[in-house]
Amino acid sequence: MSLAKKLWLTLLATLLLCIGFAYGLSNILYEKLYVASVEKELLQAGKSLALDYQGGDLTDEFIQQVNWYNEKASFEVFAVRNPRELAACIPFEIDYETLIGPAEREQLLKNKPVKKVGYVARFDRQVVSVIMPLLEEQRLQGILYLYVPLENIKELTADLTIYWGAGAAFFLFILLLIGLKWARYLTKPLEEMKTAAVRLAEGDFSTRVKVPAKDEIGQLAETLNRMAESIDKEDERTKEFLATVSHELRTPLSYIKGYSEALSSGMVKEEEERERYFHIITRESKRMERLVNDLMELIKLESDSSALERVPLPLAETIRQTLDKLKPAAKQKKIELTEELDHQIIIEGDEGRLEQVIVNLIDNALRYTEEGGRIHLRLSKQADKAIMALCDSGIGIPAEDVQKITERFYRVNKARTRSDGGTGLGLSIVENIVKGHGGRLMIESEYGLGTTVTIEFPLLQDMDDL
Missing domain, CATH: 3.30.450.20 (PAS domain)
Incomplete structure (x- = not known):
């Protein structure tokens, strides 16, 4: 039985009870x-x-x-x-x-x-x-x-009963006629939402319903529309993500396949050329390994925020220890890597994940900063926040790309290509780790002059208040 029929029958039963009660009461009183x-x-x-x-x-x-x-x-x-x-x-x-x-x-x-x-x-x-x-x-x-x-x-x-009965029948007919239309009017949005929900379940994520009013039914319709929009966007992102993953894996796989076939068929005779082919296969294999590892890491962070094991942490010490590991790479590229740290800052964080953030940011800065450049990391306190700012003198990011730079597999065409060795997932991982710590990631850059990445973390006392 439909909801409209249930409402109509409820109205009918209510009217009959009211009429019967009124008639009986009038008889008793009379x-x-x-x-x-x-x-x-x-x-x-x-x-x-x-x-x-x-x-x-x-x-x-x-x-x-x-x-x-x-x-x-x-x-x-x-x-x-x-x-x-x-x-x-x-x-x-x-x-x-x-x-x-x-x-x-x-x-x-x-x-x-x-x-x-x-x-x-x-x-x-x-x-x-x-x-x-x-x-x-x-x-x-x-x-x-x-x-x-x-x-x-x-x-x-x-005589009263005759007139009463006739009047009650007429009143009942009119009221039920109006009630039937009113029940259909009330349940029409619900029917549309049911149809939309079925279409959503069948995979039509473009489905939307009209919002009839601002009441509870209208709010439910708005919620369904927002849910459909979210699912639609997520579906588009998933399709784009899968297409990008396929595209990213296709290149190294084609290299590995092509060079392996060349080696196995005996087409390559010279030892030097064979060594070069083996080097390419090894490089592309490592690239695939990094890509798969980064994908698994990103999926884990996006699906489970509890993966972070947060403890009271002196952030300056974590930064210093991480920079000590990265300074040899900076020295090899003749880039000055300096820090300015406030050792009084304590946050609640996952040390391993925060080290991963620092490594990814420094790695990006080193990759896109020319020899003789400089990278400076500063940790300071501002009001109730811990501010970590990483400044480099690298090639920078065009203004139109800054807002999209943290998207998965996003690359700046003019400066960031597959040959640079990045997977395009590093900043997405960084952003998810920062959000998992209740922080905020901000990127400012001027093309040709350098980039500043700023991260805000809540101080420990604020986390305790929560």
């Missing part, structure tokens, strides 16, 4: 008000007639006066000297002991009327009666008995 009105009328008439009683024995004149009133009234009224005489006056059987028992007699002797409501089989309806005492010096000289058979509630409300 009956109670009707009985109360009849009792009030009988009491007022009984009190008025009782005022004409002057005391002493009940006279025939007083009884005739009451009989005359009986002919004019809308109810029955009798005056009798002895309550047992009622049996001869009223057209239905009466149990005297039940009508006026000891309790009722005490009430009458206190000059208080007695009210009775009971079912009479002859009339097949309830009868309301009032007994008014006629007293003289605490002696009961007679009674006035007033009664009226109540009209059956069904008789009273017969």
